[in-house]
Structures are given as structure tokens and as C-alpha cells.
Amino acid sequence: MKVLSKNRLVEFLDKLSGSFQVIAPIFRRGELVFDNFDPDRSSLEFKGLTHYSPKEYLFPESETLFTFEITGMGESEAVAIQEHLSNIEILIWGVRPCDLNAIKVLDAFFLSEPADPYYQARRARTQFFVLNCNEPGINCFCRSLNAGPFAHDGFALGFTDLGDEFLVEVGSKVGKELLEEQNQLFNEPADTQKEIGRLIEEKCKNQFDNFLAIEKLKAKLPFPQVLNSPIWEEQIKKCKVCGTCSFVCPTCHCFNIEDLKKTKRVVQRMRYWDSCQLSGFTQMAGHNSRPSQTERWRHKVYDKFFYLPSKFNGLLGCVGCGRCIDYCQAGINMFEVLMRIVDEQ
Amino acid sequence: MSSNIYAPQPARIRSIKDEAEGVKSFILEFEDPKQKESFYYCPGQFIEVTVFGVGEAPFSLSSFSLEEGIIGISVANVGEVTAALHSKKPGEFLGIRGPYGRGFPLEEVKGKENILFIAGGIGLAPLRPLINQMLVAQANFGKITILYGAETPQSFCFREDLANWDNKENCQVFFGVRKSLPQLMINGRETAALISGPPIMNEFAILELLRKGVGKEKIFITLERRMECGIGKCGHCAVGKAEVCREGPVFSYQELEELRLTDRIY
Numbered sequence: 001m002k003v004l005s006k007n008r009l010v011e012f013l014d015k016l017s018g019s020f021q022v023i024a025p026i027f028r029r030g031e032l033v034f035d036n037f038d039p040d041r042s043s044l045e046f047k048g049l050t051h052y053s054p055k056e057y058l059f060p061e062s063e064t065l066f067t068f069e070i071t072g073m074g075e076s077e078a079v080a081i082q083e084h085l086s087n088i089e090i091l092i093w094g095v096r097p098c099d100l101n102a103i104k105v106l107d108a109f110f111l112s113e114p115a116d117p118y119y120q121a122r123r124a125r126t127q128f129f130v131l132n133c134n135e136p137g138i139n140c141f142c143r144s145l146n147a148g149p150f151a152h153d154g155f156a157l158g159f160t161d162l163g164d165e166f167l168v169e170v171g172s173k174v175g176k177e178l179l180e181e182q183n184q185l186f187n188e189p190a191d192t193q194k195e196i197g198r199l200i201e202e203k204c205k206n207q208f209d210n211f212l213a214i215e216k217l218k219a220k221l222p223f224p225q226v227l228n229s230p231i232w233e234e235q236i237k238k239c240k241v242c243g244t245c246s247f248v249c250p251t252c253h254c255f256n257i258e259d260l261k262k263t264k265r266v267v268q269r270m271r272y273w274d275s276c277q278l279s280g281f282t283q284m285a286g287h288n289s290r291p292s293q294t295e296r297w298r299h300k301v302y303d304k305f306f307y308l309p310s311k312f313n314g315l316l317g318c319v320g321c322g323r324c325i326d327y328c329q330a331g332i333n334m335f336e337v338l339m340r341i342v343d344e345q
Numbered sequence: 346m347s348s349n350i351y352a353p354q355p356a357r358i359r360s361i362k363d364e365a366e367g368v369k370s371f372i373l374e375f376e377d378p379k380q381k382e383s384f385y386y387c388p389g390q391f392i393e394v395t396v397f398g399v400g401e402a403p404f405s406l407s408s409f410s411l412e413e414g415i416i417g418i419s420v421a422n423v424g425e426v427t428a429a430l431h432s433k434k435p436g437e438f439l440g441i442r443g444p445y446g447r448g449f450p451l452e453e454v455k456g457k458e459n460i461l462f463i464a465g466g467i468g469l470a471p472l473r474p475l476i477n478q479m480l481v482a483q484a485n486f487g488k489i490t491i492l493y494g495a496e497t498p499q500s501f502c503f504r505e506d507l508a509n510w511d512n513k514e515n516c517q518v519f520f521g522v523r524k525s526l527p528q529l530m531i532n533g534r535e536t537a538a539l540i541s542g543p544p545i546m547n548e549f550a551i552l553e554l555l556r557k558g559v560g561k562e563k564i565f566i567t568l569e570r571r572m573e574c575g576i577g578k579c580g581h582c583a584v585g586k587a588e589v590c591r592e593g594p595v596f597s598y599q600e601l602e603e604l605r606l607t608d609r610i611y
Binding site: 068258284285 | 400421424436570576581585
């Protein structure tokens, strides 16, 4: 463990920007978002949860998979195919523990056979510097899902905000190297500083108002009375079918593939985020396998809390970040729905 | 040749045949001789076909040939990619990925007295190579009965095949699923059924088969879903926890009953 004075963080990230595209939470048009860190223009934020999670740097909102260039006509027609795999080294500072745990879900999904080459290329070139949470947000329930408020693995470096300085924990070989390269910026922690770090974690854990009995929830979902419960429809009749809950979700990973004609002979094959909450998601020529919003919403809950864990060794598809509650236009509260399922007979 | 799992592999149209009103069958061929030689599939599997400049869509493989490298699909003109395919001519260029998914389980239906095929419209396409394959290896299978229906007389597909099949010893073809299935006299316990059609037909057929005592584990159905990526990543085709493109598109009714939970299968 090391200590880094808060006013030296900018210097540290600036040094790293020689080798990485450095990303950090900053305010842009009144919204806290991950964006390029620019020491002259951006001021770093140490509080709050970004609008989007860092998933957009591993699985962007839209990306080009291929460029097809068509030559010749008829029988002499041919296509040159160019693939677009990322080769940019990225470092993200200020990743919250819940979002870091969400990346475990994305990894399980995208890196399981057959591995997704686009995600794989980005993932291999991305380093995460975690910022542990000093206090939970109003809709946070990461603690119940074991996804926060502190992270102890899966990062390059972990930062705990002690007030005037950060306690810095090494989490990987790369993290150790990066820290050692800039050793002059860091100090050895005093025993009291380590103890304060532990106390902040304890205090934050005790501040959660939201507690979900997750094992009870998982056990209840397969029951027909839960599957056919009126709760789903009661809650979802308010839904405006905008898909925001999926787009802000750090674990949602569904996508569309579509061709975009740049010129008559140049085509880009794109993929972009899709949401199982949108009515077109399961629309086929002539039928829709999930025609009602109630079915679509229920599917989402089952996917995150039942299907995904059954496929990936118990891994939950929700990390309790609360964004789907924060940003729901209709005021639908995922946490309350889950609580009702747990509580009802 | 790209090893990227999303990369369409260059192919050309060898021949095109008018199959029925709004339906054409295409024989496709990889450009690369190695790919052409090594292509092999099981009936019920599908490929993703790219019309460059328009998009990509999944199609069941509708032809089976012992000659390697024959890739047949039958396409109803119902959307953007299918319309673009319909406007193509022999010799023109396409992209292919696949084959993908789990096809019909030949081993599971071996040894049954009756093999029942139930198909509606273009739904006969994935069953066609299976029927041909079974008729070649008839010794391993019992009596084959094919029930086939379509919305209009003009939309009957594979007419020559239907006539050929009906002429074979041990194989009979009946037209009209809703009419012929209830009248069919079968020993349910000695029957295996393979179904491919629109959801409303599938539902009718499955309920009727259960009534006749056919085991849930001997009813196989191929599901039509929006399989955009074909490799279990895009999320569109899920039925419960299963990605239809990887774990299906062929399922037994027993599997579907366990899987469905939050999803409709009809």
C-alpha cells in the first residue's frame, strides 16, 4: 500500500497519459461522465456515480465491426473486408467497485467461447484504477450483491479517499509497475492511515439503507406463483418503453448488427447497443415472442438474477449500482420490485 | 481469410430456382476451395448470409447433398435482406458465416415405428434435407409420414420433392396439417415428430401430438427467432436462459417446457 496526496493525482495521471488514453469521471454539460482526462481543462471528481458505466470503453454504444469495399459488377464483383479491432491502450481512473464487478459479468459473457474479438481486443488493452466509495448513493444496493462498496481485486490500482490523500492498493502486475515508475509521487502509509481506510469501508457498509436478501430472491424466482405474480404488471404499466434502464446498466450486453452505406460501394457493418425492453427486440416477420412490456420486463429480471447465474457459476447479472432506478423516466424502482418478490408469499 | 467470428466469408450464387410464390431457392458456393471442401452441416442448422450493402440474416439450410460444398437455402421475400437476395442473379457475390446451431437429433428418432414430419409453408425448408437423408438410410427408420400445409396453393414449396417422397415405399405425404393430423392413426408411444412451421401451427401440432400420446421428449421443433449474430452474443433469440442460435434452433418439447419460464414458445 502507498499514499498519494490528492493534489498529486493530476500529475500521476498526466504522467500515465504518455502511455495510455486516460479516462476519468468529469462533469460535461452538467452530467458526471467518463471522458478523456485533460489536466489543463478537466477537474477530477471524487464523488458520485457517472451517468454511463465504463462499459462504453469495452463495448461502445456503437462501433464499426467491418468496412466492406465492393469492386466490380455481377460475376466480377468482389468485396474487400477490413476488420476494425481496437489497438488503443486505455486507463480508466475512478471506476466504482460496482462497475468493476459488472466487468466480470461482461467478461463471462463476451470472453466465453466463442470469444468476441472486439471486446477481447479492448479488454486486453484497458487498465482499471478503482475508486472505493465513502458513502452509498440513495439507490445503491451493491452491498447486498457483494459487488461493493469496496473492491479488493480485479483492478490495477485501488484508491480509497482519506480526505487529503488517497490510500493506494496494488491489484495487478501492471498496477505495481505503473506505481513503481512514478514512485517519487507516493509515500509510505502510516499505520493510522491504513486504519482510517478500514474504518471508511466499515462506515460506508453500515450506511446502506437498501438491503436485499439475494439468496431468497434467487430461490423464489423459479416458482410459478412468482413467475405469474401480478407484481410484474402492476409495476410495469408505468414503463415508457425507452430502454434507458438497459443503456445505463453496466452489465447489459445485447446488441444489433446493421449495415450502414457510406457510399454506393463502401459499407460499414456496425453494432450498437440494443435493449430487451424495446418492443422490436424480439420482433420477427409475423410474430413476437415477447409481445407485452410485462413479459419483457420480467425477462430482464430473470435474466439478471436467474438465467445468468445458472450459466456462469452463480455470477449475478446485477451489481446494485442503482442507475436503472436513478434514470427511469417512469419512476420504476427495480430494488422495490425485488424486495416485494422476496417479501410476498 | 479472416478468423474473426463475425466475418462473412466470400461466396457466390451458383443457381437460383423459383420455389413458390415469393420463395426462391439458392445454391451457394464458397470462393475458397478449402472452405468449400470442409463445409458440412446437420439438417436443422443455419447460416448467416450477407448481402453486401444491405445486411445479414439467418437462413436454415434446405439442401443436403453427398457432394461436398453444396449450400442450399430457401428464402421467402419478407424483409430487406431477403428482398435483396431475390433480386440477385447466378454468379453474384455474397458472404456466408456458419453453419450454426444444433440441428435435428437423428439418433433420438432412430428405432421408432413412425417418423412424423409436420411442416407449414417455408417451414419445410429445414426438414427437407432431413427427409432426404432418412430416405437414403431408410433401413434405420420406420414409416415416414409428412404432413404439409401452406396458406395458399401458390405457396406450396418443394413440389417435386413432395411428389418424389410420396412415391417412395414407406413414405406418405398428406396435405393440410389442421385437417390431416387429427385423423392420423398412430401409436403415440412408437412415434417421433419433427415440426417446423409458423407458431400457430406449431402450437396446434404439439397439442394434438400430446393428445395422441407422443412423448414430450420425442417431439422436436425448430424455433424461428431473431438470430442476428448466430453465436450466442447479441441476445435477441433467447428463450429463457437458452440462446436459440447456439442451444437450438431445434429443441425437444420437453426441453422447451423446462426452458421457457419467461418466454412464449408459440
